[in-house]
Amino acid sequence: MKTPVEFFFDFSSPYGYLASELIDDLAAAHGRQVAWHPILLGAVFKTTGSQPLVHQPLKGGYAARDFPRSARFHGLPFTMPTPFPVATQAAARLYYWFHDQDSAAARVLAHALYRAYFVEGRNIGDAAMVLTIGEAQGLERARMEAALADPTVKERLHAETGEAVAQGVFGSPYFIVDGEPFFGVDRLPQLEKWLRTGGF
Amino acid sequence: MKTPVEFFFDFSSPYGYLASELIDDLAAAHGRQVAWHPILLGAVFKTTGSQPLVHQPLKGGYAARDFPRSARFHGLPFTMPTPFPVATQAAARLYYWFHDQDSAAARVLAHALYRAYFVEGRNIGDAAMVLTIGEAQGLERARMEAALADPTVKERLHAETGEAVAQGVFGSPYFIVDGEPFFGVDRLPQLEKWLRTGGF
Numbered sequence: 060m061k062t063p064v065e066f067f068f069d070f071s072s073p074y075g076y077l078a079s080e081l082i083d084d085l086a087a088a089h090g091r092q093v094a095w096h097p098i099l100l101g102a103v104f105k106t107t108g109s110q111p112l113v114h115q116p117l118k119g120g121y122a123a124r125d126f127p128r129s130a131r132f133h134g135l136p137f138t139m140p141t142p143f144p145v146a147t148q149a150a151a152r153l154y155y156w157f158h159d160q161d162s163a164a165a166r167v168l169a170h171a172l173y174r175a176y177f178v179e180g181r182n183i184g185d186a187a188m189v190l191t192i193g194e195a196q197g198l199e200r201a202r203m204e205a206a207l208a209d210p211t212v213k214e215r216l217h218a219e220t221g222e223a224v225a226q227g228v229f230g231s232p233y234f235i236v237d238g239e240p241f242f243g244v245d246r247l248p249q250l251e252k253w254l255r256t257g258g259f
Numbered sequence: 260m261k262t263p264v265e266f267f268f269d270f271s272s273p274y275g276y277l278a279s280e281l282i283d284d285l286a287a288a289h290g291r292q293v294a295w296h297p298i299l300l301g302a303v304f305k306t307t308g309s310q311p312l313v314h315q316p317l318k319g320g321y322a323a324r325d326f327p328r329s330a331r332f333h334g335l336p337f338t339m340p341t342p343f344p345v346a347t348q349a350a351a352r353l354y355y356w357f358h359d360q361d362s363a364a365a366r367v368l369a370h371a372l373y374r375a376y377f378v379e380g381r382n383i384g385d386a387a388m389v390l391t392i393g394e395a396q397g398l399e400r401a402r403m404e405a406a407l408a409d410p411t412v413k414e415r416l417h418a419e420t421g422e423a424v425a426q427g428v429f430g431s432p433y434f435i436v437d438g439e440p441f442f443g444v445d446r447l448p449q450l451e452k453w454l455r456t457g458g459f
Contacts, residue, residue, distance in 0.1 A: 106316065109318075115308070116307045116308060117424075117427055117429035118309075132449050132459065227320065227321060228317075229318050240321055245445035246325075246445070248332070249328065
């Protein structure tokens with residue numbers, strides 16, 4: 060059994076969204092599963108001293124142009140949401156809580172969250188919106204509310220983010236294949252070659 | 260006559276070196292020339308508040324791995340030089356001075372400078388090394404020494420760097436095609452599609 064491709068992302072990351080639409084098929088073409096790890100980029104940036112692209116001089120304007128262009132390049136729907144970026148604690152906590160019950164359904168939920176934000180412009184930084192999206196996936200609102208307030212669920216996300224940083228993750232999307240790190244949706248061609256050739 | 264692809268780079272930039280080996284053929288395949296613009300990334304970073312990748316937490320270690328892997332991906336020779344990064348005033352000044360006499364020969368000089376640093380490990384941050392590389396291109400040492408000390412040549416590089424920043428350039432390599440900006444050697448597939456389709 061081949062090891063899965065590890066996929067780290069923040070639900071507020073445009074390039075993470077693009078990667079989320081591409082990575083499963085890419086990995087499957089080479090007989091690999093993908094382990095999805097939503098993390099909190101804000102916490103990561105505290106470690107790296109970095110900040111969101113859109114807040115950086117010159118880079119912000121470029122990124123605003125590159126996000127939709129990269130989506131068009133990959134043939135994916137994309138609309139820049141406002142507000143942006145948003146806090147993604149609720150989205151990521153809901154994901155992990157659901158994942159531990161039904162990992163396949165949680166993958167569907169993750170796609171729904173990403174598409175809600177980057178295609179439909181719904182504010183997934185708002186916990187109430189996250190619950191509404193969860194309800195559309197058949198989850199009970201009261202159970203979700205309890206999960207989002209559960210200290211063990213909070214701790215799970217905190218631990219996942221810390222473990223990501225410990226593995227060198229500094230941005231979104233970030234992939235690890237058999238110990239080899241790839242940062243950015245623009246590294247998917249190298250990741251694909253790595254899977255295809257066993258390393259180059 | 261189609262407008263040239265504008266190519267901005269620092270002679271100390273690994274991804275700039277990779278781009279320098281690829282961009283002319285890519286542009287030529289779509290009937291375009293390339294206008295090369297060496298700039299001083301240090302001066303650009305003063306504007307953007309950024310710093311070299313290798314000095315950033317976590318990103319530095321990743322970059323040290325991604326530089327040679329990206330070179331292998333593109334089938335290009337690469338050896339990480341020390342010291343790195345280096346100041347590239349001498350290399351860039353010599354380029355502009357020579358360019359204004361013989362632009363085709365200056366392109367050959369630019370390749371020689373990049374390969375000296377990133378393939379042969381020669382320190383092009385040392386002005387004496389830059390002169391030695393220039394001599395191998397048939398340039399007279401005394402004339403080059405005079406050029407590197409010439410205030411108009413210094414001003415030329417300063418102006419080119421300032422103009423690059425004014426056009427939004429924040430890193431290396433950076434390309435502009437008919438007003439559309441592309442940052443990074445990993446954007447060459449998008450740049451190629453842009454040239455091929457006239458924008459997408």
